[in-house]
Amino acid sequence: MIHREGIKISVLVFGALLVLNGLVFVFAGPTLVSWLILLVSVGFLVFILRFFRKPKREASFASGRIYAPADGKVVVVEETSEEEYLKDRRIQVSIFMSVWNVHINWYPVEGLLSYYKYHPGRYLIARHPKSSVLNERNTVVIQTDDNEILVRQIAGAVARRIISYANKDKKLRVGDEMGFIRFGSRVDVFLPLNTNVLVSPGQKVRGLLTPLAELK
Numbered sequence: 001m002i003h004r005e006g007i008k009i010s011v012l013v014f015g016a017l018l019v020l021n022g023l024v025f026v027f028a029g030p031t032l033v034s035w036l037i038l039l040v041s042v043g044f045l046v047f048i049l050r051f052f053r054k055p056k057r058e059a060s061f062a063s064g065r066i067y068a069p070a071d072g073k074v075v076v077v078e079e080t081s082e083e084e085y086l087k088d089r090r091i092q093v094s095i096f097m098s099v100w101n102v103h104i105n106w107y108p109v110e111g112l113l114s115y116y117k118y119h120p121g122r123y124l125i126a127r128h129p130k131s132s133v134l135n136e137r138n139t140v141v142i143q144t145d146d147n148e149i150l151v152r153q154i155a156g157a158v159a160r161r162i163i164s165y166a167n168k169d170k171k172l173r174v175g176d177e178m179g180f181i182r183f184g185s186r187v188d189v190f191l192p193l194n195t196n197v198l199v200s201p202g203q204k205v206r207g208l209l210t211p212l213a214e215l216k
Contacts, residue, residue: 005180006052013048017041059175059208066213068205069108070187072097082190090190097185105178106207115141116166138164150190
């Protein structure tokens with residue numbers, strides 16, 4: 001399936017490539033260059049369709065567990081200060097999404113969406129330590145029964161649009177879509193210090209399927 005954020009782009013790309021290749025074959029004929037352009041066009045269209053794919057996944061759920069909000073590779077697991085909203089020390093777990101990953105973002109835990117804010121910013125490489133506070137980003141806070149979990153969508157050097165489906169005071173379930181980031185990006189999760197983290201840097205995770213941590 002193609003995600004709703006990719007339907008319009010996929011149709012436009014298909015139409016543009018169809019016109020381009022039609023013109024090439026009309027004016028240049030079936031030459032080697034014409035067939036090469038067609039091959040590249042098909043490859044580009046497949047890339048676009050693959051980027052916007054929407055895999056069918058059954059959301060996991062266990063009380064007290066935090067699940068991966070995105071597909072990708074864990075690049076940060078460290079204690080840090082969260083200064084935007086929580087104003088305290090937290091464990092930060094960051095997941096980097098390459099252009100080959102599914103780019104849907106999901107809420108990692110059930111609760112009430114108590115805070116949302118969009119921040120314009122720069123487009124540093126998403127792996128950069130300062131991208132969490134300097135890049136374009138969305139911040140949401142989920143209030144569970146006993147804790148607040150902050151999740152941040154961060155644009156990267158290629159990603160130029162963060163799409164958020166956040167609605168303040170909305171009751172969230174694991175498996176609800178948080179948003180979508182186009183073409184390479186990162187998601188940070190800020191957890192309480194007494195959380196038992198279940199992943200480590202370099203580990204690949206899958207959204208909704210890989211448990212990131214357990215709340216104590």
